[in-house]
Amino acid sequence: MMFSIYLLEDDEQQRAYYREIIDNSIMINNYTIEVAELNDVESFYNAFSKEQFGLFFLDMEINGDIKAGVKIAEFVRNSMPDAKIVFVTTHEELAFLTLERKISPLDYILKDNDKEEIGNKISKDISLSQEYYRNSIYEKENIFGYKIGSKYFSIPMKELIRVYTEKESPGRVHLESDSREMSFPGNLNSLEDKYNNLIRVDKSSLVNIDRVSSYDVHKRILYLDNDYQCDVSYRKSAKVSRLF
Known part of the structure; x- marks a missing residue:
């Protein structure tokens, strides 16, 4: 799952200023974020990916259509329920329309505000969305999340095979999955x-029960997908036998 920011603004000068704020926020906080900078409706739909978690800064009026941003926000909300949406606009009067269509935006940023206030609100919205993204990784059981330094990563739980520790690397957890093998603090x-x-299954291994192929109770060996296998301790053998 990737965290992405979508910036939709048809005014080149304003878009450049917002992008500068976004880039500075990413750099200062060492976030792992991809940014899509867009200037019209067509380019937005071409760039949109519902596989990603997104923060959307949307101008309400795009190329003369004062409801273009609302229409896009409605599409985003239906396609990506956890998306965070921020309207950057001069059309404060359209706020009721966003309520009527159940868009539930994170924020409204009025273009009439001074640049410093706009910059502070954009930075705060990025921080709030990053916090939500981080928490969502760790709270969803169908996602396995881990942290390396200041960066957060995740894989679908269905891809995880096992995690384990080794005496040679105390304080680190090793991960084996369909798509990667790596280690992280934990x-x-x-x-x-x-x-x-x-x-x-023993003092140094956890296995994903959905990835177990079979269990040899006499040898106390657990066979996992992708030809992985691990020993089961005598103390854990009875519990594992009941499961498999």
Whole structure:
């Protein structure tokens, strides 16, 4: 899951200023964010990807259509329910229309405000959306989330096979999945408490129960997808046997 910002503004000078604020916010906070800078409705639809989590800065009036931004926001809300939408506009009177269409925007930024206030609101909206994105990774059980430094990453839980620790690298958790193998700072106890589908098979391994192929109770070996296998401790064997 990728965090993206979409900036839709048909005025070149205003768009350049908003983009500068966005880029500075990303750089200062070391965010991992992709930015799509767009100037008309067609380019927006070409760039839009519902696979991503998005923060949308939308001008309400695009090329003379004062409801263009509202129409796009309605499309975004239907396609990406968790999206964060911010209107940057001179048309404060259209706020009721966004309520009527259940768009639930995060913020309204009036272009009549001074530049400093506009910049502060854009930066704050990015920070709030990044916080929501980070929390959503860790709260959804169908997503496995982890952090490396100041950056947050996630993979679909269905791709995760197992996580484990090694004596040679204390304080780090190793991950094996369909798409990647890597390590990150952490501990198994917190992951076991958080994700119900991860079960402890010994003191140093958690496996995704949905990725288990079979269990040899006599050898105490658990066979996993992609030809992975792991030993099951004597203490955990009875529990694993009941599951498989």
